[in-house]
Amino acid sequence: MNGFKKNWYKYLAVVLLLYAIVFGMLVPLRPGIMKVDTFRAELGQDLTLGIDFYNTRLTETTDQRVWLRIDNQHTLLAENTEVVHDRKLIAGFSIPETTPFSKKTLSVSVIVDSKMEGSMVLPDAMVIVVGEGAEINDSQWTQSPIEQLSMRWRYAFPWRNILEETIRNTYFHVPMWFGMMILFLLSSVNGIRLVRSDRSVFESRVFSLNLVGTLFGILGILTGAVWAKYTWGTFWSGDIKQDMSAVTLLIFLAYFLLRSSMTPGKKRNRVTAVYTIFAFLASIPLLYIIPRMEPSLHPGSGGNPGFGGEDLDNTMRMVFYPAVLGWTLMGYWISNLVFRTLEVHKLIEDKNYD
Amino acid sequence: MIFSLHLFSIYLVLVLTSMPLDDFMRSTGKIWVVVISLVIIFIGIVFFLYKLENRISKIEKEIKDE
Numbered sequence: 001m002n003g004f005k006k007n008w009y010k011y012l013a014v015v016l017l018l019y020a021i022v023f024g025m026l027v028p029l030r031p032g033i034m035k036v037d038t039f040r041a042e043l044g045q046d047l048t049l050g051i052d053f054y055n056t057r058l059t060e061t062t063d064q065r066v067w068l069r070i071d072n073q074h075t076l077l078a079e080n081t082e083v084v085h086d087r088k089l090i091a092g093f094s095i096p097e098t099t100p101f102s103k104k105t106l107s108v109s110v111i112v113d114s115k116m117e118g119s120m121v122l123p124d125a126m127v128i129v130v131g132e133g134a135e136i137n138d139s140q141w142t143q144s145p146i147e148q149l150s151m152r153w154r155y156a157f158p159w160r161n162i163l164e165e166t167i168r169n170t171y172f173h174v175p176m177w178f179g180m181m182i183l184f185l186l187s188s189v190n191g192i193r194l195v196r197s198d199r200s201v202f203e204s205r206v207f208s209l210n211l212v213g214t215l216f217g218i219l220g221i222l223t224g225a226v227w228a229k230y231t232w233g234t235f236w237s238g239d240i241k242q243d244m245s246a247v248t249l250l251i252f253l254a255y256f257l258l259r260s261s262m263t264p265g266k267k268r269n270r271v272t273a274v275y276t277i278f279a280f281l282a283s284i285p286l287l288y289i290i291p292r293m294e295p296s297l298h299p300g301s302g303g304n305p306g307f308g309g310e311d312l313d314n315t316m317r318m319v320f321y322p323a324v325l326g327w328t329l330m331g332y333w334i335s336n337l338v339f340r341t342l343e344v345h346k347l348i349e350d351k352n353y354d
Numbered sequence: 355m356i357f358s359l360h361l362f363s364i365y366l367v368l369v370l371t372s373m374p375l376d377d378f379m380r381s382t383g384k385i386w387v388v389v390i391s392l393v394i395i396f397i398g399i400v401f402f403l404y405k406l407e408n409r410i411s412k413i414e415k416e417i418k419d420e
Contacts, residue, residue, distance in 0.1 A: 222394050
């Protein structure tokens with residue numbers, strides 16, 4: 001029982017991480033549209049559009065309705081649909097010869113609805129080229145409004161184009177950064193205690209928390225680079241948040257240089273503690289303010305929510321918050337091992353001097 | 355259970371040898387990106403613990419040498 005009082009957070013870390021990995025990996029994605037096989041059509045054309053889906057079972061029903069959507073008022077319903085297999089559908093449209101707007105091209109989304117799968121959308125799926133001198137008349141575009149969409153709730157993560165299954169990285173890449181910030185916060189608190197009392201236990205705490213926080217940051221950068229490669233195209237795209245997190249890590253790497261270049265003692269304790277506090281304070285604008293003011297590929301810049309909408313819905317929150325807590329407790333556990341190693345080392349060094 | 359695991363590893367080898375790495379990473383809804391992320395985190399933590407163990411071994415040696 002005594003052991004449990006001391007170790008409860010380790011059990012909690014294990015349980016939360018098991019939950020996050022099992023549910024994070026096994027809960028399915030919602031069905032969605034992967035891609036269409038035509039990207040360009042013209043007015044007056046009979047269009048045969050092949051649509052590829054993900055996680056759908058199209059052969060079980062035949063009630064699919066397919067729309068091309070320019071905006072809320074201007075839509076076009078497919079005249080016929082044919083299910084090829086569970087994840088492929090062919091829709092036939094006869095595109096009117098009139099255009100609702102005097103634009104050179106019309107950007108259209110594809111919307112598919114069925115009772116079995118609910119409604120799915122592929123934004124900006126293709127463009128319709130408007131020829132010279134096309135008649136502007138929207139009557140043919142307003143005859144088939146999008147209505148009676150099926151809603152189907154299921155325990156599944158959101159389908160996001162381009163992200164696809166990598167949306168699960170939210171439970172492994174993002175908690176690295178949250179964990180890092182919490183560890184650095186704890187380290188700064190210990191830094192303040194060190195400045196006030198100059199007891200070397202706090203110095204050990206600051207060092208061990210900074211060490212594990214930096215490890216989490218490096219792992220966050222590496223997992224982020226792999227994620228970026230397969231969603232944004234390159235490992236490092238000079239995204240403002242990528243750059244600023246690298247700067248933050250460099251600031252904390254300098255802490256280890258600073259610490260190893262000074263002789264242990266009162267002076268080193270104070271200098272490294274103050275440096276840690278300033279490094280933590282500097283990391284807040286670097287990671288949470290500057291990236292939000294610049295255009296960024298990360299969610300949460302240019303005024304869009306970083307923490308909600310389709311990127312983090314309620315089914316994801318049920319895994320995301322436990323994952324953050326689990327990884328943070330895991331980090332604290334590891335930092336505790338480093339701390340105890342330092343303390344033991346100090347004990348025998350003191351003995352040797354005596 | 356073990357049989358299905360074997361089947362899975364055979365499938366993995368077949369898939370890996372038959373398509374370029376980029377296509378492999380993008381297959382099955384890019385799920386392998388998540389797998390690689392978990393592997394990176396695991397290897398990172400194991401490497402960290404390995405270094406920590408070395409440090410502890412050194413201290414143990416110091417204690418024994420006294």
